[in-house]
Amino acid sequence: MYFQDRYMSQEQRMMRDTCRQYVDQVVIPFIQGDRTREWLMDPDSRLSPRILEQADAAGLRALGVPERFGGIALEPSTQSQTLALIATELARGDSGLADKLVQNWKISVLIAQFAPEHLQEHWFTRYMNEPQFLMAHCLTEPRGASDRWLPYSVPEVNMDTKAILDGDHWVINGRKQFISNGYDASLYVVYANTDDAVAMQKGTSSFLVPRDTPGLHVTRCNETIGGRFMNNGEIVFDDCRVPADHILVHNDALGQAGIYFRPGKVLVAAKSLGIGVGAYEETVAFVHERVQGGRVLIKHQAVASRIADMATRLEAVAALLRHAALAVDERSPDADTLCNMVKVFASHEIVEVCKHAMELHGGYGAMLEVGIEKYMRDALINLHSDGTTDVSNFKIVRSMFPETAGSYAGPE
Numbered sequence: 001m002y003f004q005d006r007y008m009s010q011e012q013r014m015m016r017d018t019c020r021q022y023v024d025q026v027v028i029p030f031i032q033g034d035r036t037r038e039w040l041m042d043p044d045s046r047l048s049p050r051i052l053e054q055a056d057a058a059g060l061r062a063l064g065v066p067e068r069f070g071g072i073a074l075e076p077s078t079q080s081q082t083l084a085l086i087a088t089e090l091a092r093g094d095s096g097l098a099d100k101l102v103q104n105w106k107i108s109v110l111i112a113q114f115a116p117e118h119l120q121e122h123w124f125t126r127y128m129n130e131p132q133f134l135m136a137h138c139l140t141e142p143r144g145a146s147d148r149w150l151p152y153s154v155p156e157v158n159m160d161t162k163a164i165l166d167g168d169h170w171v172i173n174g175r176k177q178f179i180s181n182g183y184d185a186s187l188y189v190v191y192a193n194t195d196d197a198v199a200m201q202k203g204t205s206s207f208l209v210p211r212d213t214p215g216l217h218v219t220r221c222n223e224t225i226g227g228r229f230m231n232n233g234e235i236v237f238d239d240c241r242v243p244a245d246h247i248l249v250h251n252d253a254l255g256q257a258g259i260y261f262r263p264g265k266v267l268v269a270a271k272s273l274g275i276g277v278g279a280y281e282e283t284v285a286f287v288h289e290r291v292q293g294g295r296v297l298i299k300h301q302a303v304a305s306r307i308a309d310m311a312t313r314l315e316a317v318a319a320l321l322r323h324a325a326l327a328v329d330e331r332s333p334d335a336d337t338l339c340n341m342v343k344v345f346a347s348h349e350i351v352e353v354c355k356h357a358m359e360l361h362g363g364y365g366a367m368l369e370v371g372i373e374k375y376m377r378d379a380l381i382n383l384h385s386d387g388t389t390d391v392s393n394f395k396i397v398r399s400m401f402p403e404t405a406g407s408y409a410g411p412e
């Protein structure tokens with residue numbers, strides 16, 4: 001099923017094809033070659049270094065990096081749409097790998113927008129020279145993340161992580177958890193409170209924090225149900241000092257991070273879609289091979305009906321995804337609404353697609369060595385990614401009815 005071809009430009013088709021070749025020739029054989037690798041308890045030994053090296057060779061790490069540093073410039077009017085196509089394709093191979101690369105793309109865009117030129121030159125040069133170089137975006141704290149996605153206009157819900165200016169350095173103290181690439185990133189974008197007297201929207205700043213900064217401690221790799229080739233981590237900042245010029249956005253970091261959040265939701269939906277396409281493709285092959293009752297499964301009408309349902313859900317997700325990505329690229333006023341809609345819709349629909357895949361594989365659906373159960377585990381991760389379903393639904397309604405659903409109670 002290649003339902004997106006009709007809408008692609010020639011450039012997008014070429015990039016999609018390059019990515020598909022990489023996924024088919026490198027990623028899928030790696031995943032299928034040893035289904036136990038994702039369960040190794042040493043996070044460093046799960047993904048072979050050659051997977052990122054070959055992603056690099058295919059140009060898949062350079063997206064979002066400015067051309068002057070060797071990056072691949074994407075046409076701004078179709079940037080989110082193109083990234084969505086590539087993220088879908090990557091997640092078709094492995095969603096954890098897609099997570100790894102998507103974080104790099106989004107943070108590259110953020111750095112290109114907000115970091116001073118000398119820091120861009122330093123970090124993009126390193127990034128382009130080191131295929132294993134990863135980046136992480138640190139918002140979530142132990143006290144909770146939904147408040148960050150659905151900010152209350154009261155100081156009581158401010159970030160616990162604080163940054164204080166001391167001479168020509170910012171001193172950061174706090175703890176971030178559940179961070180994608182958090183375990184093995186070389187560079188972190190960290191959100192911290194810089195003004196306690198005002199609400200979070202007005203008093204949160206973002207900082208570039210290199211991994212080797214004294215006071216930055218990576219304290220754990222979280223073991224997750226899915227997306228296991230992305231190492232999710234926890235980071236503690238203990239009097240962590242970064243030079244004053246490492247601040248990206250002062251006080252309005254959450255507002256300015258729209259450049260990251262909107263495409264971010266499109267990309268979560270794209271990853272969901274890719275997982276669904278993978279599950280669908282393997283299921284279609286299976287029902288054409290497996291024989292029950294004297295005929296291949298697809299010839300049983302109940303089976304055929306499930307295949308139709310899977311295909312319809314994939315088409316619906318793909319259509320809403322294109323629509324939302326277009327709205328982001330056009331900076332349309334409904335972009336926020338559509339991004340949240342597609343993120344929620346895709347995550348739920350793809351879980352349904354994976355349920356069908358598991359049902360149609362019978363007992364094989366539950367077997368580690370077959371890999372269908374992996375699609376389900378990977379799909380479940382996306383339900384709450386970039387905000388839970390309920391919080392995303394609040395944001396949808398709030399953007400449609402700002403007068404009535406636009407404000408929320410603060411702390412009790």
Ligand SMILES: Cc1cc2nc3c(=O)[nH]c(=O)nc-3n(C[C@H](O)[C@H](O)[C@H](O)COP(=O)(O)OP(=O)(O)OC[C@H]3O[C@@H](n4cnc5c(N)ncnc54)[C@H](O)[C@@H]3O)c2cc1C
Pocket residue numbers: 136137138139140143144145146147149150177178179180181224227232381384385386387388389390391
């Ligand atoms: C695999 C993975 C990758 C992640 N990557 C990152 C990352 O790269 N960077 C990062 O910063 N974070 C990341 N996160 C964190 C993620 O964004 C949060 O887990 C998510 O936003 C939910 O926050 P929470 O876990 O604190 O749950 P909570 O905010 O405590 O929510 C718990 C429950 O309460 C509900 N709830 C909360 N507030 C309300 C409300 N006002 N009204 C009604 N219901 C409410 C929620 O919907 C949810 O059901 C990641 C998490 C995972 C698991």
